[in-house]
Amino acid sequence: MNGMLTLRDVHFAYADGTPALQGVSLDIPRGGKTAIVGANGAGKSTLFLTLNGTLRPSQGEIKLDGRLMTYGRRDLEQWRRQVGLVFQDPDVQLFSASVEQDISFGPLNMGLTEDEVRRRVEEALIATGTEPLRNRPVHALSYGQKKRVSIAGVYAMQPDVMVLDEPLAWLDPAGQQEILALLAQLHRAGTTLVMAVHQMDVVADWADMVIVLQAGQVIYQGAPQGVLAQQERLLSVGLTPPWPVQVFHDLRLAGLPLEGEPPLTRAALTEQIVRAWPKK
Amino acid sequence: MMLAIDHWAWANAWRDRSPALKTGVTLAALAMAVFSPWPAVPVMIGLATALAVTYGAKIPAKVFWRIWLVPAAFLLVGTVTVAFSLSTAVPDGSVPTEGVWGLPWAPSLQLGPLYLTVTPQGMEQALTLLARAMGATAVSLALMLTTPMVDVLMLLRSWRMPPLVLDLMLLVYRFIFVLFETTESMYRSQEARLGYASWRYGRRSVGILAANLLLRSFLRAQALYVALAARGYHDELRVLPRRRSAG
Numbered sequence: 001m002n003g004m005l006t007l008r009d010v011h012f013a014y015a016d017g018t019p020a021l022q023g024v025s026l027d028i029p030r031g032g033k034t035a036i037v038g039a040n041g042a043g044k045s046t047l048f049l050t051l052n053g054t055l056r057p058s059q060g061e062i063k064l065d066g067r068l069m070t071y072g073r074r075d076l077e078q079w080r081r082q083v084g085l086v087f088q089d090p091d092v093q094l095f096s097a098s099v100e101q102d103i104s105f106g107p108l109n110m111g112l113t114e115d116e117v118r119r120r121v122e123e124a125l126i127a128t129g130t131e132p133l134r135n136r137p138v139h140a141l142s143y144g145q146k147k148r149v150s151i152a153g154v155y156a157m158q159p160d161v162m163v164l165d166e167p168l169a170w171l172d173p174a175g176q177q178e179i180l181a182l183l184a185q186l187h188r189a190g191t192t193l194v195m196a197v198h199q200m201d202v203v204a205d206w207a208d209m210v211i212v213l214q215a216g217q218v219i220y221q222g223a224p225q226g227v228l229a230q231q232e233r234l235l236s237v238g239l240t241p242p243w244p245v246q247v248f249h250d251l252r253l254a255g256l257p258l259e260g261e262p263p264l265t266r267a268a269l270t271e272q273i274v275r276a277w278p279k280k
Numbered sequence: 281m282m283l284a285i286d287h288w289a290w291a292n293a294w295r296d297r298s299p300a301l302k303t304g305v306t307l308a309a310l311a312m313a314v315f316s317p318w319p320a321v322p323v324m325i326g327l328a329t330a331l332a333v334t335y336g337a338k339i340p341a342k343v344f345w346r347i348w349l350v351p352a353a354f355l356l357v358g359t360v361t362v363a364f365s366l367s368t369a370v371p372d373g374s375v376p377t378e379g380v381w382g383l384p385w386a387p388s389l390q391l392g393p394l395y396l397t398v399t400p401q402g403m404e405q406a407l408t409l410l411a412r413a414m415g416a417t418a419v420s421l422a423l424m425l426t427t428p429m430v431d432v433l434m435l436l437r438s439w440r441m442p443p444l445v446l447d448l449m450l451l452v453y454r455f456i457f458v459l460f461e462t463t464e465s466m467y468r469s470q471e472a473r474l475g476y477a478s479w480r481y482g483r484r485s486v487g488i489l490a491a492n493l494l495l496r497s498f499l500r501a502q503a504l505y506v507a508l509a510a511r512g513y514h515d516e517l518r519v520l521p522r523r524r525s526a527g
Contacts, residue, residue: 085510087503097428101520139458139461
């Protein structure tokens, strides 16, 4: 498999002995949109910190672009250039006094020329819609604005892979749509995307690959249809199926002779209902 | 008060003026206010500063006045003591008894063997000192109110301040606000659960708040380091200098 990031039997436990990852093996496909789902405490955030070399697994190996990564300074530097991590809490990530300066931090660390850094900062400001905020102090921004600025800071580094830890959390519906549009744009430009997300409706619309984590283990990796349509299985790991799947099951129970697999999207559900209606 | 200063530093009309120019003018005005032998000069400078801040930088006079009152109150208390002199002599003896401020006598107070007296010289000294200090405070405040922290750091960098000190200043500045927000939200959540319903509960709540704040600060520092490292941090927080439209 042409994996961008490949994990094989990765184990990790925190200092207090709590095991967070227990033999995780997964492949992040190049140019894909991978959703990582799992209940709170399933190990998503820990997994993300191993994806850019922040946490060093006690066992197992990680390959980036086919190359086995080590934890030496050079490898780590390469790692951070290629894998950009957007943290869940923007207040953790934003350190600078102004928006523009915060975005320039990553590119400057890559040793780019000042002109190139300025060009990238401009591009990131425009792409994330934060241009009007350029000279604002970070503490004067709203939560949604901070979120976009923290994405801009990673965007400006132009990583091959962008890993986002619950980028939609705490955002209003309009804010969520803006972030998703931005991600679509990044994906068209060739960036490999990995995102932790709780809303299965979003996963159904967005992802082309789903990885389900439970108690530090991967219990599913594959196409969204393969797991999202399985109501019982999702519920057993603390997740809620997309609403069309729920309605599909409800209608069946109510006696509508729906056929085939439960649909993931509203359009597919409508189509099935229209087909089954005359038979009733 | 600190939040108000920061707000206006970003919102005033002189925000984008050169920080070097602003600092230069401030230092010149400070020198004039402090070294002038006549108390009228610092008073004039203070008034001119207030006018400049109000009409030039477009900061409401009320804002300037309120912030200036805080140090002014301390200065008033501090300088008043200069006006008094303590001596063992009887006031109508060796100490001159001509009136102060139109009073036919120098007010004095006997404290056992000592006399606390207001003398004309003491009065004049106190007034001069007060005028200087208040003028100087107004001038310094004007600089603080019109210069955002980013520019202050940039200026210090161009003056070859060690990067370590600058990085620390930057982080302290940023995290003052994070700490402030955290404290505020923790306080509100305690208050919402009757944590300050009585003086005794309040004392307990403050203790819990302080302890948690310390713990959270440590965790926050750790998280910050991880986040900085994820963006390639080595040993210096390098950011682009701000490009200003007006030169």
